[in-house]
Amino acid sequence: MSMDQLxxxxxxxxxxxxxxxxxxxxxxxxxxRSGFEAQLEQQKEAHEIALTDMQHRFQDELxxxxxxxxxxxxxxxxxxxxxxxxxxxIVELVYRIRNTLRGALEEQVVEPEHVTRFKGTIxxxxxxxxxxxxxxxRDRYFEPVxxxxxxxxxxxxxxxxxxxxxxxxxxxxxxxxxxxLREQYQILDAHHTEVVGLLSSPHVxxxxxx
Amino acid sequence: MPRVLLLLSILYxxxxxxxxxxxxxxxxxxxxxxxxxxxxxxxxxxxENLRGKLDSFQPNQIILHAGRAFxxxxxxxxxxLRASQLRExxxxxxxxxxxxxxxxxxxxxxxxxxxxxxxxxxxxxDALLExxxxxx
Numbered sequence: 541m542s543m544d545q546l547x548x549x550x551x552x553x554x555x556x557x558x559x560x561x562x563x564x565x566x567x568x569x570x571x572x573r574s575g576f577e578a579q580l581e582q583q584k585e586a587h588e589i590a591l592t593d594m595q596h597r598f599q600d601e602l603x604x605x606x607x608x609x610x611x612x613x614x615x616x617x618x619x620x621x622x623x624x625x626x627x628x629x630i631v632e633l634v635y636r637i638r639n640t641l642r643g644a645l646e647e648q649v650v651e652p653e654h655v656t657r658f659k660g661t662i663x664x665x666x667x668x669x670x671x672x673x674x675x676x677x678r679d680r681y682f683e684p685v686x687x688x689x690x691x692x693x694x695x696x697x698x699x700x701x702x703x704x705x706x707x708x709x710x711x712x713x714x715x716x717x718x719x720x721l722r723e724q725y726q727i728l729d730a731h732h733t734e735v736v737g738l739l740s741s742p743h744v745x746x747x748x749x750x
Numbered sequence: 751m752p753r754v755l756l757l758l759s760i761l762y763x764x765x766x767x768x769x770x771x772x773x774x775x776x777x778x779x780x781x782x783x784x785x786x787x788x789x790x791x792x793x794x795x796x797x798e799n800l801r802g803k804l805d806s807f808q809p810n811q812i813i814l815h816a817g818r819a820f821x822x823x824x825x826x827x828x829x830x831l832r833a834s835q836l837r838e839x840x841x842x843x844x845x846x847x848x849x850x851x852x853x854x855x856x857x858x859x860x861x862x863x864x865x866x867x868x869x870x871x872x873x874x875x876d877a878l879l880e881x882x883x884x885x886x
Contacts, residue, residue, distance in 0.1 A: 673818070682818070690762030693886060697767050700884075704772040713772070720767070 619675070620745070626672035627739040630685060633665040634739075637692045638732040641699075641725050648718065650703045658699060662692045681738050688735045691728040698724055754881070755809035756781040757827070759817035773884060780807045784819035784827065793826035800834045809841065813882060814872070816847040816855065824855045828868040835871060843871055844878035846886045 541549075640658050644650055669676065669685055676682040698721045705714035754777055756763065761783040768779045782803060787795045803809065812831065814820065820827050835841050845852060849869050856865040 686760070686818070687762050690760075694762075694764045694767055697764075697771060697885075700773055701767070701771050708772070710772075 623672070623675045623679075623744055626668055626675065627744050630665065630668050630672065631736055631739050633661055633668060634685075634688060634732055634735050636661050637665065637688075637695075638729060641692075641695050641721075641728060644699060645718075645722060645725055650699055650706060652703060655696065655699045655703055658692075659696055662689065662696060665689055665692065679738075679743070681735075684731065684735050684738060688728065688731045691724065691731055695721065695724045695728055752777045752811065753807060753809045754779050755803055755807060755812045756885070757812055757814045757820075757831075758783050759815055759819040760785045768885065780809070784823070792823050793830055796826065796830040797833055800830055801837070804834060804838055804841075811842045811844060811878065811881070813878075813885065814843065814845045815886065816845055816852055821855050821859070824852065824859050825863065825868065828852075828856070828871050832868065832871045842873050842875075842878060844874070844882055845872045846882050849874065 637658070640654070640661065644654060644658075666689060669682075669689060673682065676685055698717055702714060702717045702721060705711075705717055756765070756779060758781055761781060763781065765779050765781050768774055768777075780803065782799055784796070787799070812834070814827065814831070816824075831843050835843060849872055852872060853865050853869055856863075856868060
């Protein structure tokens with residue numbers, strides 16, 4: 541083999557090898573890209589399905605949370621309305637009891653119908669306490685309101701005693717009862733301020749304890 | 751002289767007012783508060799306290815205030831009162847609520863159990879009703 545032939549053979553082999561290498565590279569790259577693209581497409585689809593599923597679940601949960609929140613708001617509103625209604629009535633009765641007793645002490649003479657009315661107001665207060673006992677218990681207002689009611693019952697018993705001594709014209713004992721009634725009024729007045737303060741507090745109208 | 755034991759929820763009622771009242775000149779009052787009793791041994795302690803009062807105060811009548819404390823333990827209170835009545839058969843037991851209301855409290859507290867036997871503990875007569883209306 542001559543030198544020319546050898547060089548030609550080497551160059552030809554090199555060219556063929558390079559061409560084959562290039563072809564293989566192009567083929568390999570194409571194969572790889574196709575595989576990757578197929579995988580990518582599969583993953584994309586899987587992600588899209590997962591994403592859609594997540595969106596649906598999120599939407600469901602959002603709806604559920606929204607419905608729950610609406611229900612809670614409705615319940616809170618009903619409770620608030622009920623509380624405002626009963627508490628306003630209790631405050632009104634507490635005022636009336638305190639003022640009636642103050643009036644009796646100012647006049648220093650008790651009429652049977654005054655005591656009957658006073659008892660009627662206490663009975664109404666007792667009924668209101670009974671109707672709103674769950675709200676009062678939950679708000680921890682039951683004790684002061686109940687204590688006020690008992691102050692009023694004590695005052696009513698003293699008023700009845702006063703009436704009895706008035707009818708018997710027993711001045712000395714009447715004075716003793718009047719003095720006890722004044723003391724009872726001081727207690728009742730202090731508890732009245734506490735009850736009115738509690739039952740008219742912003743908490744009653746907002747549901748938030750300040 | 752009649753001796754009346756008041757079974758109250760809490761001792762806010764001034765017993766001295768009643769004991770010095772011209773309206774109850776021949777009556778002596780004493781009181782027992784249900785709210786002072788321990789929750790875990792409520793009935794046992796109430797029975798003991800009632801026994802103590804039956805011995806020391808010797809009441810002819812017991813007036814039950816069916817308030818919050820009673821509403822919590824209606825069966826225990828009425829059972830303890832029934833035990834007191836068995837011990838002192840002449841003892842009269844009244845209540846500031848009608849038997850119908852007491853029955854409702856019993857049913858609310860334990861719907862499955864019988865109420866008739868326990869309700870029979872409470873007596874309703876004119877003298878007791880008048881006494882109740884004068885106290886509460």
